[in-house]
Each structure stands twice: as C-alpha cells, then as structure tokens.
Amino acid sequence: MLDRLRARRHRAAQRYQSRLAEALGGRRIVITGASSGIGRAFALQAAAAGAEAILVARREEQLERVAEEFAKLGGVAHIQAADLSDPYAAGRLAETILREHGPVDVLVNNAGRSIRRPVADTKPEDFGRLVDVNYLGPTALTMSLLPGMLERGAGHVIQISTIGVQTGAPNFSAYVAAKAAADHFARTLRLELGGRGVRVTTIQVPLVRTPMLTPTRIYRAFPAQSLDRAARRIGEAVIRRPVRIAPRWTTLIEVIHAVAPGLLQWVFTVGHEPFHKLMKRRLDRMERRSRDSG
Numbered sequence: 001m002l003d004r005l006r007a008r009r010h011r012a013a014q015r016y017q018s019r020l021a022e023a024l025g026g027r028r029i030v031i032t033g034a035s036s037g038i039g040r041a042f043a044l045q046a047a048a049a050g051a052e053a054i055l056v057a058r059r060e061e062q063l064e065r066v067a068e069e070f071a072k073l074g075g076v077a078h079i080q081a082a083d084l085s086d087p088y089a090a091g092r093l094a095e096t097i098l099r100e101h102g103p104v105d106v107l108v109n110n111a112g113r114s115i116r117r118p119v120a121d122t123k124p125e126d127f128g129r130l131v132d133v134n135y136l137g138p139t140a141l142t143m144s145l146l147p148g149m150l151e152r153g154a155g156h157v158i159q160i161s162t163i164g165v166q167t168g169a170p171n172f173s174a175y176v177a178a179k180a181a182a183d184h185f186a187r188t189l190r191l192e193l194g195g196r197g198v199r200v201t202t203i204q205v206p207l208v209r210t211p212m213l214t215p216t217r218i219y220r221a222f223p224a225q226s227l228d229r230a231a232r233r234i235g236e237a238v239i240r241r242p243v244r245i246a247p248r249w250t251t252l253i254e255v256i257h258a259v260a261p262g263l264l265q266w267v268f269t270v271g272h273e274p275f276h277k278l279m280k281r282r283l284d285r286m287e288r289r290s291r292d293s294g
C-alpha cells in the first residue's frame with residue numbers, strides 16, 4: 001500500500017518536472033529571493049527542468065551556492081545580488097539583466113519579508129520597511145521588465161503573496177497591508193494587460209516552514225505546507241499561467257468575509273485565543289518529545 005503510494009507520488013513528481021521543462025524550454029526566468037526558502041526550492045525544481053534562470057537576492061554567497069546546485073541539476077543559472085527594498089536598485093537590476101542576459105519571459109516576484117508584531121507595537125518604520133521590500137521593490141522590477149514583455153506580446157509575472165491577504169492576519173498588520181498593495185497592483189496589471197499577451201498570476205502562500213518563520217517559535221507547532229509543495233505552486237503557475245493559486249479553505253474564508261464579515265470577525269475574536277493555547281500545548285509536547293528522544 002505504502003509502496004503504491006510512493007510510486008504514485010514519484011510518477012506525479014516526474015510528470016510535474018516534465019511539464020515544467022516544457023513550459024520553461026527556451027525561456028528565461030528571473031527568480032527573486034532565490035537564496036533561501038521557497039525561492040531556492042523552486043529554483044532547484046526549475047534547474048531539474050533544465051531552465052535558464054537569473055537568481056536574485058542580497059546574499060551573494062548564498063546565491064553562488066544555489067547556482068552551483070542549479071548547475072549540478074542540469075540548469076543554467078546566473079546570479080545578481082540586489083537589494084529589492086530599493087526601487088531604484090530594482091530598476092537598475094532590470095537594466096543589468098536585460099543588458100547581460102536578454103529579454104525576460106517569466107518574472108517570479110518572490111523576495112519578501114514579514115514582521116510579526118501586535119499593531120500597538122508596530123513602529124512607523126516597520127510599515128515603511130515592509131512596503132519597500134514587499135511592494136515598491138517588486139513593483140519597480142515588474143515595471144522595468146514590462147515594456148520588453150509588451151513589445152514581444154508575451155511574458156508572465158508571478159507575484160508571491162500570502163493567504164493573510166485573503167483571511168486577515170492578527171499581528172501582521174504591516175506585512176499583510178504591504179502584500180495587499182502588491183496583490184492589488186497585480187490585479188490591475190492583469191486587467192489592463194489581459195489582451196496584450198502578458199499574464200499575471202498571484203499565489204496566496206499558506207504557512208511554509210522556511211527561515212522566515214524561525215523567529216516565531218510557536219510556528220513550529222502550526223500545520224504548514226511542505227517546502228516542495230509550496231515551490232510546486234510556482235511551477236504550476238509557470239505551466240498553467242492561471243489568474244491566481246490559493247488554498248480552497250482560504251478562498252472559502254474570503255467568500256464568508258464578503259457575505260458575512262461580522263460572522264468571520266466573531267469566529268476570529270472567539271477562536272484566536274483558544275487556537276493559540278492549543279498550539280502552545282502542541283509545541284510543549286513536541287519539545288518534550290524531542291528532549292526525551294535526544
């Protein structure tokens with residue numbers, strides 16, 4: 001039974017890789033935030049599909065390591081270190097990419113960061129920092145690569161967002177607001193460019209265990225999507241070029257919010273505290289078990 005399940009999974013993974021290879025064949029892809037987490041995991045899937053990619057992040061050494069792995073898996077990787085919290089640096093990055101590598105077919109705006117902080121403790125600069133990296137930088141990069149895509153009548157922008165934009169997320173006011181701005185920009189872009197060959201996909205990512213979560217201990221107890229699965233969502237976006245990819249349960253929450261916002265507010269208010277207590281107990285159990293076995 002287990003063997004059959006493994007074989008089925010293996011076949012699905014092979015099918016996915018060959019569809020990704022087909023979608024990326026002869027195309028050039030830019031992946032931001034490729035030095036870590038979801039961006040790195042997707043970059044390695046793209047490498048196994050034989051892609052040519054430009055990997056972007058601030059930490060050059062990490063990027064070099066990912067590029068080495070990329071080459072071993074059969075892809076061609078170039079690295080570009082850039083700080084995407086600066087829209088001017090993002091614009092310069094686009095110029096360098098176009099000059100050194102040529103037109104870009106797919107842009108994955110994945111680089112980002114979050115801050116988990118109650119709204120009362122959130123400082124004005126927190127809002128600024130998160131808007132810079134999650135909205136202004138990626139938007140500047142998109143805007144700089146867009147003219148080439150429009151000229152060729154082909155291109156794909158993939159915006160990595162969060163389910164927090166759909167559901168709301170207590171303690172993430174600055175992060176969710178910045179991601180929401182990026183989502184609305186993507187949505188407008190999609191509507192405007194509908195007939196001009198450029199596609200825009202937004203991916204609402206649920207919790208995924210990456211270095212982004214490390215500072216928040218309790219997240220170790222929360223249910224999370226695997227890194228491989230999260231990366232595959234980006235691959236699916238490349239393959240199918242849909243408007244949006246989001247978990248069904250968060251889309252349902254969005255619908256409930258549209259028709260009965262008061263109900264959702266009540267569920268959040270009543271459920272938030274007990275849910276956290278439950279997760280705290282789960283975390284304590286997990287840590288006890290790992291102490292006992294270590």
Ligand SMILES: NC(=O)c1ccc[n+]([C@@H]2O[C@H](COP(=O)([O-])OP(=O)(O)OC[C@H]3O[C@@H](n4cnc5c(N)ncnc54)[C@H](OP(=O)(O)O)[C@@H]3O)[C@@H](O)[C@H]2O)c1
Nearest residue numbers: 033035036037038057058059084111112205207208210212
């Ligand atoms: N993990 C989750 O639960 C989750 C949930 C929803 C959405 N997301 C979104 O998924 C995306 C990837 O996050 P992750 O979880 O994979 O986090 P991660 O492991 O911390 O990776 C973040 C990536 O973004 C890059 N980055 C951060 N600031 C940058 C800057 N100023 N300029 C250029 N690159 C920068 C980082 O590289 P350097 O540090 O080398 O610059 C790194 O490669 C983010 O947009 C995040 O908001 C994550």
